[in-house]
Amino acid sequence: MPSGEFRVQEVPVPVPGPGEVLIEVKAAGVCLSDVHLIDGSLKPFVPVEEITLGHEVAGVIHSLGPDLGGDWAVGTRVALQAGQSCGECANCRRRRAPCLMARTRGVDYDGGWAQYAIAREDTLAPIPDDLPFDQARDHPGRGLHALRRHRRHRRRPPGSGGGHLGRGRAWARTASSWPRLAGAAPVIAVDPLASARERALAFGADLALDPADPDFAASVLRVTGGRGLDLAFDFAGVPAVREQAARTLCRGGAMVLAGLTPQPLTVTDGTRFSWNRNEIRGHYGSGPEHVEQLIRLAATGRLDLSPSISGHLPLAEAAEAVHRLENKVGDPIRLVLVP
Structure with missing residues (x-):
């Protein structure tokens, strides 16, 4: 976002490519990283003209792209990893970790402040039916x-x-x-x-x-x-x-x-x-295993993430959510957008 302009607008529903799925977003967190992207104090590592914000995302699989390696099904409840490997660096070519040029969702490629979002299948983490979407997204x-x-x-x-x-x-x-x-x-x-x-x-x-x-x-x-x-x-x-x-x-x-x-x-x-x-x-980011560990702990009652959620707002009120968090209106911890 070179102009630094933040806006809510209608865009076409994206189409999943090979190895990807289309997610119907059910919950997307708003955190200070999003605020800093908007005010320009945090810059994407990969320059882009426009980006859809949102790296804390959970939803259901809406449709499947071609050439999927996993046994994914429409309607599966999933949390999305906050980023993905580049697939191009020396470590990725040798199938070694960590990726040297990892991309962050909502920073380097489109995130989940939307009704629908594209996700690569290796960034999906299934969530049980009894775990609320707002607690499953990757915020801790x-x-x-x-x-x-x-x-x-x-x-x-x-x-x-x-x-x-x-x-x-x-x-x-x-x-x-x-x-x-x-x-x-x-x-x-x-x-x-x-x-x-x-x-x-x-x-x-x-x-x-x-x-x-x-x-x-x-x-x-x-x-x-x-x-x-x-x-x-x-x-x-x-x-x-x-x-x-x-x-x-x-x-x-x-x-x-x-x-x-x-x-x-x-x-x-x-x-x-x-x-x-x-x-x-x-320190930057987390690994896939940490999101999966959090889901297991939350699903079994070992960890209650609900106290860290300060409120829910409709997706159309994303600007209001950013305002509340930036100005500490109501002293929020985390706000969640609900499409």
């Missing part, structure tokens, strides 16, 4: 991937010392719940809004802090037994919070940048950061 998948990947990378066993800090109310459910399921202790949530901190505690955080609190660093040290944070996750892409997190890492601790922002990253005391052997790790 990235958080799950970030938490599991970086805890595994650091080889932290359940109950290991140190803290886990998460910032970003849109992922409050993920930031508070998943570290507990992974055995992290303590779990610290950070947000400037009191209501968001209360939600984080309800979702399972051990402590919820205001980043403006002058005793912030002392509180982190107190709850971690004087050690500091082992892992700090930024889910919102806020430079000030990233710098704050860097200052509270323990020796050997790492900060994971899961929220997206084009703004520069700074570390105030580089000498201390190096002396502590601290790390900064980037």
